[in-house]
Amino acid sequence: MSFKITPDLITLQVYCDRNVPEVGALLTLEKFSGGQSNPSFKLTTTTGELVLRRQPLGHLLKSAHAVDREYKVIRALQSSNVPVPKAIHLCTDKEVIGSQFFIMSFVTGDIFWNAALATLDERPCFGESPNSKRAKIYDQMNLALVNLHRINPQDVGLAGFGRPGNYFARQLDRWTKQYIAAKTEENHNAEFLIKWLGENLPDDDGLISIVHGDFRLDNMIFSQDSQDLCAILDWELSTLGHPYADLAYQCMQLRLPANMGNVPGLGGVYREELGIPSEEDYVALYCERIGIDKIDNWQFYIAFSFFRLLSIVQGVVKRGKDGNASNPKALELEHLLTPLSNLAVRAIKEDY
Template sequence: MSETFPDDTSGFDAWASAGIAGFRGPSRAKKFPSGQSNPTFLIEAASGRYVLRRKPSGKLLKSAHMIEREFRVLRALQGTGFPAPRALALCEDEGVIGSAFYVMAHVDGRIYWDPALPELPRAARAPIYDAMNAALAELHAIDVEAAGLADFGKPGSYFARQLQRWSEQYRASETARVADMERLIAWLGENVPADDGRVALVHGDWRIDNMIFAADAPELLAVLDWELSTLGHPFADLAYQCMQWRLPNAGAFRGLGGVDRGEAGIPTEEAYVAAYCRRAGLEGVPNWTFLIAFSFFRVAAIVQGVYKRSLDGNASNPERARAMGAAVPLMAKLAVEEVDKGARPQL
């Protein structure tokens, strides 16, 4: 099993039998092609299906691939009613399969890889977006203290801290100088908005292909990939998803750029932001140019790390990782364009 899971699953089966209620082996593991950061496997056992997330092999960047944090937040969400997979057990003993990992319940449903939703009829598309919007507002309304997550991140100065963190991560994985990234990093540093006191549980990678929907209804069953979750500013999640209205509908990153949203039955960004504000009780979202530019910068830094791992030979999906690396200049270019024109919600 590549990247990596032992061909002999007896060690895992013994651990799971002791740590997961009702688990019965023997099991077999099949790697999902997605999951660039933390390799993800479907575990098929005598007792049913499970999903396992592990750290990648090789040298890892500081504070990256924190599957322990994923496990903690999933456990905390189980008591809130928020749609998230049920976390079953965490293993920090690297001797079991070669790295720390956790196991969660398998969720049957449908994942949409293209935000234009070409596989759905026109009338079915807007309800999918509305379900995402409602869940985002629900996530940001969670009482983090009641959920046991009051110490899940540092309060205040979220954007300043994130800018420092991802600048450091980008420099640690930089493979070539990108002029637009240099300009973007400088501009962001000069335009960090003053802290307004908003703190919420943020997902960090809120996009449609990190979600499982019901097969025959616009019902959001589970939000996946919580590696980047923390206590932060709720507008970061909102703007991160709204990057999709600008990204081209092609290549390693699928967006809504160039898609006739009216013809497709997909809400405009303006309508999407307004719906979120209505649900969150807000009059609007200030500093939109910064928020969009920052979102592009952060994803560019993440993608650069994925690309560097592909060069080092320890990417989860090497071919896709190399393709994603080519997207770094594009992300920086799109961000600079937003800065130059002053970003406005897309119609």
């Protein structure tokens, strides 16, 4: 049986009637334009608006696009102080629409795609300056990350959500294998980076927490009027791991050049003029809130984060070349592969 990336509404209705009747009659299904990984759809029903998130079609790399794990962690965090959509239903039967999928609530609000938050300059202030709004958004992200890392996995039913041992050793092995499996061109800096990371792997310090895995601005929804964080999205890479991985990954994203196109960061931007904290201040606030003095081996964590993003982008490009990418613009990311590897090598020689 052949399937299309947009699920058949009649087939989906039959399944929902039998397994999740509370969603009501299905009216429309519209694919969201953003995102490069698991295709997501706005599902309008007689009971309201929902989101359906599925795996892409075609051959999937091992452990990639794990919507079942994504659903599990969202469900586990329902009663926590980490904002997530309401988890409604998970379907693991791939014969329904061609892959696993889950349904969650639709959260209204703003998703910002540019780290400089320039769109806030165009809105009415109502007594609050754009800079103070930007500062609040970054503070909200910082606090949410601290709250996530403070949760005891056992308390929310996630004690077995990850493997024991050195998290970064496992992650380096995973992303190296995925990079090699998806490689479409030679990249000498990437090869150097894999070698350097292996030789400079920090000793396991025993820290473990729930990690989001893709903690960045455009995976969050903020209130349009108060800039409060309403929901954190895209948990497919979540696991039990080292908390510094999330923090370094977010800071790495902000090091990307502001003119990088698909993934603009704050490189070359004078953050203070925008009310956005420096990387050093952002990390210091995290340390203060989590109760530590500082983070050692910061260059490793940043360089690893660059390599991880490089591997993710390489996977998207490979799916684009194979014709099964979630986003039709997947191949446009190919031009990022060399700059990302260059930035990773540069990070080895820098601190903040």
